Ligand SMILES: *[C@@H]1O[C@H](CO)[C@@H](O)[C@H](O)[C@H]1NC(C)=O
Ligand SMILES: *[C@@H]1O[C@H](CO)[C@@H](O)[C@H](O)[C@H]1NC(C)=O
Ligand SMILES: *[C@@H]1O[C@H](CO)[C@@H](O)[C@H](O)[C@H]1NC(C)=O
């Protein structure tokens with residue numbers, strides 16, 4: 001019992017998560033002082049990616065996404081800062097110019113305030129997108145020990161997917177929200193997901209979340225976590241293809257998810273401000289499907 005009490009006291013006295021996005025007392029301009037020494041380091045994320053400045057790197061080959069097709073999602077949680085979905089074990093990524101395999105641990109989202117106030121973390125050529133999905137992966141040799149991963153300058157690999165509005169989009173987040181809010185587990189709690197609450201989500205695969213994204217087309221740079229403690233341990237990948245969802249889905253994020261409960265503020269604009277520019281590389285932008293199309297055409301031409 002004494003041990004249990006002794007363990008809980010430091011959590012109260014030194015709350016590591018005493019940071020925020022908007023209060024002047026804890027917004028991102030204060031992160032270097034309230035949270036950690038890393039937040040004012042020299043390779044901080046997110047950044048504005050300037051496509052014309054990105055150097056071509058032929059080592060940036062296609063990703064291999066292992067088990068992204070299966071029942072990937074373990075549980076969904078409102079952390080008070082974002083919606084985080086933890087992933088089942090056995091999901092990993094490799095290729096993509098990475099040094100080896102990385103286990104996929106969780107994904108979460110950043111958003112603005114409705115589809116008219118964009119909230120992606122990365123911007124491309126100065127454009128901020130409505131939302132951004134981050135899939136967080138940890139070097140397989142660390143077996144999910146993130147303490148070890150964040151002390152390695154390439155210990156984590158984050159996949160960033162920019163999300164934008166398209167009217168005819170496949171509404172994957174509707175599925176996510178449906179499962180979360182309308183399932184029997186959450187029915188009494190409609191229409192908000194209480195902070196810290198967690199719900200089982202078993203039927204969605206990661207592939208469902210990123211339909212049509214070409215994993216051979218992306219930007220790469222070495223950066224950091226975008227929340228305290230801002231560790232400079234992240235190999236960033238930002239895909240060039242965006243994920244398209246309906247306007248309604250984007251609006252739901254800023255209208256339905258409260259910091260703690262329905263009497264607390266909504267979670268909006270949960271993105272970090274842009275950090276100083278870093279060196280960015282790009283995979284080759286040639287499209288395989290285009291060459292396949294040309295090949296098919298030459299076959300047809302041969303028959304003429
Ligand atoms: C953060 O708070 C400081 C005051 O501590 C204020 O000057 C600054 O404008 C705020 N930044 C943002 C992005 O809100
Ligand atoms: C980072 O912030 C700390 C705490 O405010 C400060 O002591 C340090 O000089 C800063 N480092 C840089 C590189 O600005
Ligand atoms: C590509 O990989 C090779 C072999 O690892 C390395 O020597 C080369 O510097 C890399 N190229 C770039 C542009 O990083």
Ligand SMILES: *[C@@H]1O[C@H](CO)[C@@H](O)[C@H](O)[C@H]1NC(C)=O
Nearest residue numbers: 022112113114117254268269
């Ligand atoms: C978000 O947008 C709504 C209107 O859609 C507005 O009432 C609210 O004040 C905005 N919140 C912030 C933090 O800007």
Ligand SMILES: *[C@@H]1O[C@H](CO)[C@@H](O)[C@H](O)[C@H]1NC(C)=O
Nearest residue numbers: 142143144145146147148149
């Ligand atoms: C992670 O690794 C460190 C160093 O080896 C160890 O002290 C710690 O207990 C490990 N954490 C977990 C959760 O296994």
Ligand SMILES: *[C@@H]1O[C@H](CO)[C@@H](O)[C@H](O)[C@H]1NC(C)=O
Nearest residue numbers: 195259260261262263264265
């Ligand atoms: C809502 O959360 C606040 C803390 O943020 C708490 O003080 C309040 O009692 C909660 N209300 C309900 C109805 O749970």
Ligand SMILES: [Zn+2]
Nearest residue numbers: 108110134226
């Ligand atoms: Zn993130």
